[in-house]
Amino acid sequence: MLNDRFDIRNYSRIYNTIDTELCDKVVNELANVEFESHKWHVPVSNINKDNGNEFDVYGGNVCQHEITESIGKAVRSYMTDMQKMTGIRLELPYGFSYPRYNMMSEGHDMNFHYDHIYSAYTGDTRGIPVLTVLGLLSNNHQGGEFVMFEDNIIEMSKGDILIWPSLFMYPHGVKKVTQGTRHTFVAWGS
Secondary structure: OHHHHOOHHHHOEEEEOOOHHHHHHHHHHHOOOOOEEOOEEEOOOOEEEOOOOOOEEEOOOOOHHHHHHHHHHHHHHHHHHHHHHHOOOOOOOOOEOOOEEEEEOOOOOEEEEOOOOOHHHOOOOOOOOOEEEEEEOOOOEEEOOEEEOOOEEEOOOOOEEEEEEOOOOOOEEEOOEEEEOEEEEEEEEO
8 A cells, every 4th residue: 555655547547437428418509509619827937828730629518517526526536536545534625616618629629737826716726736627528539538647548438537736747638639629527626
């Protein structure tokens, strides 16, 4: 157990908590909303930018209550697993951002980065993200593998939620989607 505590890869976990019918419902509802190109914040210059081939995002309310329930179930399991592994009593994050939906079409990818999320905490909610929650809503695409630590492909299935610490120690990205459309959501706990 002691060695497990010191391997940072053990702090990312997958939970299958989203019903596949809910995944289909969300994807169908997302077909009727207007996405926008993803941008990220550059604190040094205080600008938002993209790399010209960004995937699309939507921050509106699509099945928000049901998705939030799935997130809560996965996060409670994650916290229990982390307490067992570390032997330390852990508190749940204070709150979570609303889910942001991501749509990656053929040719889209996501460069390696870590989650220093500026846009999730600019309104009434303030905080520093401590957990990232990623849910996979579709499986009708090729490519688009989620990669952590430059070479560790994280195998996910439709309905899975992946949780990991929102730290610089967890660089991650998504390989290029070669066919179809990859639908996910992401939320951050502070």
